[in-house]
Structure formats: structure tokens, C-alpha cells
Amino acid sequence: MPMPKIHEVGDRVRSSVALHTEKKREPRLRPRQHLKKKLRHKPTKVAIFRYSYYAPAFKYFIEQVLDCEYLRLPDPTDRNIELGSLYSSDYVCTPFKHILGDFIEALELGADIIVQTGGPCRLGYYGELQESILRDLGYEFTMLNFSHGIEKGYVGWAKEVLKVVNPDLNIPHAVRQLIATGGMMSKLDEAHDFYLANRGFEVEKGSFDRAWTALSDAFDACKTDRDITEAFRIAMERFHEIALDKPENPLRIGVVGEFFTAIDENSNLHLERKLTDMGIEIHRMINFTNRYTHYNEPNLRRGASKYLLYDMGPTSTMTVAAALSYAQQGFDGVVHAKSAGCTPEIDCVPVLQQVSADYGMPILYLTYDAQTSDTGLDTRLEAFYDMIAMKKEKHL
Amino acid sequence: MTEAFLGIDIGSISTKGVIIDDGGEIIARSYLWTEGNPAQATKNVIAELREQIDEGDVKVRGAGTTGSARRLVGAMLGASVIKNEITAHAVGTTYVHPDVRTILEIGGQDSKIICVSGGIAVDYAMNTLCAAGTGSFLSSQAHRLGVEVEEFGEIALTSQNPANIAARCTVFAESDLVHKIQVGYARQDIIAGLCQAVASNYLNNVGKGKKIEAPVVFQGGVSKNVGVVAAFERLLDMPVIVDADGHLMGAYGVALLARDAGASATDTSEGGAFASGAFDFEAALDFAYTTRETHCGKCANNCEIILVYRDKDLVDAWGNRCEKGEVMKARERKAAK
Numbered sequence A: 001m002p003m004p005k006i007h008e009v010g011d012r013v014r015s016s017v018a019l020h021t022e023k024k025r026e027p028r029l030r031p032r033q034h035l036k037k038k039l040r041h042k043p044t045k046v047a048i049f050r051y052s053y054y055a056p057a058f059k060y061f062i063e064q065v066l067d068c069e070y071l072r073l074p075d076p077t078d079r080n081i082e083l084g085s086l087y088s089s090d091y092v093c094t095p096f097k098h099i100l101g102d103f104i105e106a107l108e109l110g111a112d113i114i115v116q117t118g119g120p121c122r123l124g125y126y127g128e129l130q131e132s133i134l135r136d137l138g139y140e141f142t143m144l145n146f147s148h149g150i151e152k153g154y155v156g157w158a159k160e161v162l163k164v165v166n167p168d169l170n171i172p173h174a175v176r177q178l179i180a181t182g183g184m185m186s187k188l189d190e191a192h193d194f195y196l197a198n199r200g201f202e203v204e205k206g207s208f209d210r211a212w213t214a215l216s217d218a219f220d221a222c223k224t225d226r227d228i229t230e231a232f233r234i235a236m237e238r239f240h241e242i243a244l245d246k247p248e249n250p251l252r253i254g255v256v257g258e259f260f261t262a263i264d265e266n267s268n269l270h271l272e273r274k275l276t277d278m279g280i281e282i283h284r285m286i287n288f289t290n291r292y293t294h295y296n297e298p299n300l301r302r303g304a305s306k307y308l309l310y311d312m313g314p315t316s317t318m319t320v321a322a323a324l325s326y327a328q329q330g331f332d333g334v335v336h337a338k339s340a341g342c343t344p345e346i347d348c349v350p351v352l353q354q355v356s357a358d359y360g361m362p363i364l365y366l367t368y369d370a371q372t373s374d375t376g377l378d379t380r381l382e383a384f385y386d387m388i389a390m391k392k393e394k395h396l
Numbered sequence B: 001m002t003e004a005f006l007g008i009d010i011g012s013i014s015t016k017g018v019i020i021d022d023g024g025e026i027i028a029r030s031y032l033w034t035e036g037n038p039a040q041a042t043k044n045v046i047a048e049l050r051e052q053i054d055e056g057d058v059k060v061r062g063a064g065t066t067g068s069a070r071r072l073v074g075a076m077l078g079a080s081v082i083k084n085e086i087t088a089h090a091v092g093t094t095y096v097h098p099d100v101r102t103i104l105e106i107g108g109q110d111s112k113i114i115c116v117s118g119g120i121a122v123d124y125a126m127n128t129l130c131a132a133g134t135g136s137f138l139s140s141q142a143h144r145l146g147v148e149v150e151e152f153g154e155i156a157l158t159s160q161n162p163a164n165i166a167a168r169c170t171v172f173a174e175s176d177l178v179h180k181i182q183v184g185y186a187r188q189d190i191i192a193g194l195c196q197a198v199a200s201n202y203l204n205n206v207g208k209g210k211k212i213e214a215p216v217v218f219q220g221g222v223s224k225n226v227g228v229v230a231a232f233e234r235l236l237d238m239p240v241i242v243d244a245d246g247h248l249m250g251a252y253g254v255a256l257l258a259r260d261a262g263a264s265a266t267d268t269s270e271g272g273a274f275a276s277g278a279f280d281f282e283a284a285l286d287f288a289y290t291t292r293e294t295h296c297g298k299c300a301n302n303c304e305i306i307l308v309y310r311d312k313d314l315v316d317a318w319g320n321r322c323e324k325g326e327v328m329k330a331r332e333r334k335a336a337k
């Protein structure tokens, strides 16, 4: 066999390297446009599902990080869950139905891109299923699914965002604004903690709700981190100025449960409003900040090691640890909110019953599905209130 | 003269009423079918109560309502207390049995359990999802077997060998029952099996995870069934107390709450049943009550709003989920003028 000439070896190596890199590169579907930076990107309407009070942060993310137009969904009505239930399997957990309903409404309003943030548990798989349901319904859209790429860490996730939404992002700027978005989420949570603890005791009805709307509007207008800090400062001042008529030792209830239902008022039929209307101080550990930004599962579990040996599910550790801490602080009761069919939170119930028995603190278990009615909920909350109020009176 | 208070418990199946005196003693009682018409059932109950008292002596100073139609009937009567069934039952029962620890209740269409400690409710659960194991389930099965539901308990007690009936769900229970009849089980064994199934179904669903401690009091329509009582005693291995007035405990509880609220809480507005300061039986029976349904229509929720009229006056309205759908009542409209 004749030896190949030396320059031929070089060619072969070069061609195989070229072939290899070619395979790895994503095909570029659009020819790159060399426009001025500002004009490069045509305005694209982006919508996210409704989720509690986080809309200003979603808006900030879409406008300041993704540099797109934010499409705000109007306040939800029954149509939301009707649409969602109509096109979902009956047994899927309720958050799936709410989110699907939101997406349909968003697409009707002309969204180009819808965002599924994914999340722990089955939420991580919702995106694909919802996308195919929506395609079967004939909608044309792009879905930005955070579950894609996140397995490759933040860089993978960022690449996914770049690919799907806006290839021309100014990365350092976007990263700064992403951090600012996280900051806004935390500030929303911080303000809401104050709101929950005090709304039940306002002297003038509606003061807290008006202050909240003002905060939300101010956050909507923010463009930079500094705007956020300033808006937050003003809002908190306003909150602290509201006149309160709060007893020395008010009734205190902790809300625990599943990530969507325990937090989102559209899903839990305004649980927090109903409870604070009765003149109760509410605490809720589970929120975006505590579950994501500051989440340290092993640490949290250590505090409840008598009840928890391992991580039972996406929010289970927080549910049990929060209930336990409320019990230890002498709260009057805990309300546990979950979606129907939510396996991880159903698994928490026996543990919570143990906590309840050990500390003599009543726990009300609420399960929400698409049919849960306001009247039924009111009866149960009223009975729970009577119970803890009578108990407190007796002990004083 | 006796100061008295009225309590009415309007359930989906039956309507219960009591009048109590100052000392908390029941001086009149009534128990009738609701028959889908809570307003009429309430009038019938009031008429029955009226016959049992001396109107010259007894002055009813306030009223309380509970049960699923509590709001409607509360508006009709001008009640001072409108309370949920759980609180009403807990208050009534702990008054009669200060040391009670567990209250079991099985009514016509729902069931509940209340755990009590030191005279106050500390935990409760209710089943509103499934009718299996409630009163209406038992009466439909009695009908199938051709016996009166009232005789059920007695027959059950004669059984040596209760049949094993799967009663987790009405549909399964029925098919299992039909099967047992066909293979020739004795009737008393089937009936005893049904009673057993009701009790164990209750303990496995409503009572799940609840610590059941003695003394146990059993209430609601089904508590009149001695077969179910015996089944509970066997399953719990402890005595189960059933009061003669156990089915009236909800009504009794709200009557007590109305008494504690006092006469000052009563709605004595003109045209109402308490306008004179004492309950006017004549007027309450004479009023024409109508309920009308409208839809708000101010947003896509299109809330269904229930309007209750006494003669021509709107006495109450509810169902709106936000203040945009609020309807002004006659009394408020007069006050606004």
C-alpha cells in the first residue's frame, strides 16, 4: 500500500474537522440582517400566562430582557377555566387548565410568542402538551418553553431564548435586566407579605388594594433597576402610612400548599382576600422568591427533620416546613391549598395531620378543581374562622 | 313572660326548627321535608312551632338560620345570626354535651365530622362530593328492597351475618346489592351489610386521618337508624351517643347563637317579621316571598345574582363577585334618600 503524500493527510484532517463542526452548527434559517441595532428586531407580541401578582415582573422581563412587546391579558373571568377545561384531559391538574385557558386567550388577542415557564413537577412537561393542543386547535405561534435548554444550565437556557425569541439581544444588557427582573419579583413578594399581614386591619376599606394597584402600576412603568428601587421605596412608604386598627394578638393563619394554587388568586378563588376580609393576619412562605431565589431544600428540611426524611416533591418540603414553623410560632391555624390530583401535595397531608396533632393547631385542607364553587369555599372558611376564633377566645 | 329565640336549619332534604327559652331549653320543635322549596318549608316549620307555644306568653326576640338555604331564609325572617352548619352543630352539641370529643353527622346529602377539645371545635371535615353513605342513599336502597327506611335499623339488628357490601360509591353499591339479592342473601343480612357499609365508608372518607375519641355523639337523620349506630359502635369499639333531639342540633345551635347575640342584633326594620320587637308569626306566614335570578352582565363572568323579595321589597341580594354587581336593598335605598 503506497503511503499517502503528506499534503493529502493534511487535507483529510481538515475536511473531517470541517464536517464535524458543520454537523454541530445549527442551520441558520434566516439570513442575518445587517440593520441598525434598533431596527433589527421587529416588535413581537409576547404573552405569559396569568400568575398572581407577578404581571409587572413578566412585563419587565419581556420588554427589558427580551426586547419585545408585552401583551397583557385582561383580568380573568370564568371563560378562562372554561376554555382550559374544554381542551384538557379531565384528570390533568388544575394549573394546566388555567394556563391553557390563558394561552388561548392570549392567542385570540394576537400573541406571536407565548411563554411557558415550566417549573418543578409535571409543570416541566406542560409546555409540549399545551403546544400540541394549541397547534391542533389551529393556532400559529412560537412557544418559548423554559423547560427546553434549562437542563444544560443557564447558558443552555439563554441559548434557547436567543434562538426562539430574539437572536440579536445585547447579552450583557439582557443579563443585567434579568437580574433586575429577579429583584422585582422579590420586591413584589416582600410588599405582598406586608399586604397579607395587614390588609385585614385597615381602617379605611380598600386602602391596601388601592396601594397595591399603585405599586403594580409603578412597577409596570419601570425601565431600569433604579426605577424599580425607587418605585418600591415609594410604594412601601405608602403601605406603612395606611392607618391600621390591629389588635395586640390578632388571629394568624399560614397559607401553605402547591406552587400554583396556593399563590394564584384566580386559581384559589381569592383565598387571601376572603381570609383577610375576615380580619386575619396571613403569612405565606411559599412564593417565587422563597421557592427559587432563596431556595435551599436540604436546609429547609433540616428544620423539619422530625417529619421529613427526604425531598418528597417540588413544594412538599416547603409546605411541611412552613406549617411546622407556623405551629411553633403559635399560629391559630394553617390553610393547605392544592389542585385536585396533585400527588406531591396529597402526600403532604398525612404529615401535616401529624404536625396538627402534635401542636394542637387546626389545618384546613382545600382541594381545587375546575368546579370548585365560591359558596362551598365560603362555608368552609367561615366554619374554620369560627372555630379558631372561638378557640382563641377561650384561651385568652 | 318568656323570652325566646328561634333557630331554623334548612337542609336540602329536611328543614328543622326549634324555639328555645332563655335558659336554652327547647320549648318547640319541628322537622319537615324541604321538598325543594325552602321558603315554603320554613313557613310550614314556623306554623308547627307556633302551635306548640303560648303566643301570649312566649316572645321570640331573635332568630338564627343555618343549612344550605340559610341566607335565603335568614333574609326572609330578618335573622340576627346566619351561620354555617359546622359551627351551628358544634355550638349546639357542646352545649348539651360539654365533654363531647367527636361529633359524627350524617344527613340527607352530606356528612361531616367535628373534633372537639375543651368544649370547642378544633378540627372538622365534610364530604360534599359523593352521596354514598348518606341518608338519600339509604332511602333509595330501602326503596329497592321494598322496606321503609324507618324500619331499616330494626331489621338490621336481627342479622347474625351482615353481608359484605362495597359502598365506596353509589353505583358500585347498587350493583353489588343487586348481585347479593340475586344470589339469595337473606334480606336482614343485606340490610345489616348496608348499615355496616355506611359506617365504614364514613370512617374511611370523612373520618380519614381524624382521631376519634370518646365521648362520641352521632347526629343527623341517619343517626335515627339503630343499625348504623350499632355498626359505628362495633367499628369504633366505643359507645356512641344519640340524642332524641340529635337531628335538631343545627337549629338548636343557631338558636343559642341568636340568644347570645341578643335582641339588639335583630333586624327590627319596618315591614319585617321582627318589626314589633318580637317575632310576628302571623306576618311571617303571610308574607309573600319571591326569589328572582338575574345576571349581572357587566363582565364575562356574568354572575348569577339572587334577589329575594318580601312582598315588593328587595330584602337581600347576593351572588355578585365584585362591587360592580351590587344591588341596593330596599332598606338601604330608603336610608340613602
Ligand code: SF4
Pocket: A093, A094, A095, A120, A121, A122, A123, A258, A259, A260, A314, A339, A341, A342, A343, A344, A345
Ligand atoms: S405540583 Fe401538583 S399541581 Fe403542580 S404540576 Fe405537580 S401535580 Fe400538578
Ligand code: SF4
Pocket: B296, B297, B298, B299, B300, B301, B302, B303, B319, B320, B321, B322, B323, B324, B325, B326
Ligand atoms: S358582579 Fe362583578 S364579576 Fe360578576 S359579572 Fe358583574 S362585574 Fe363581573
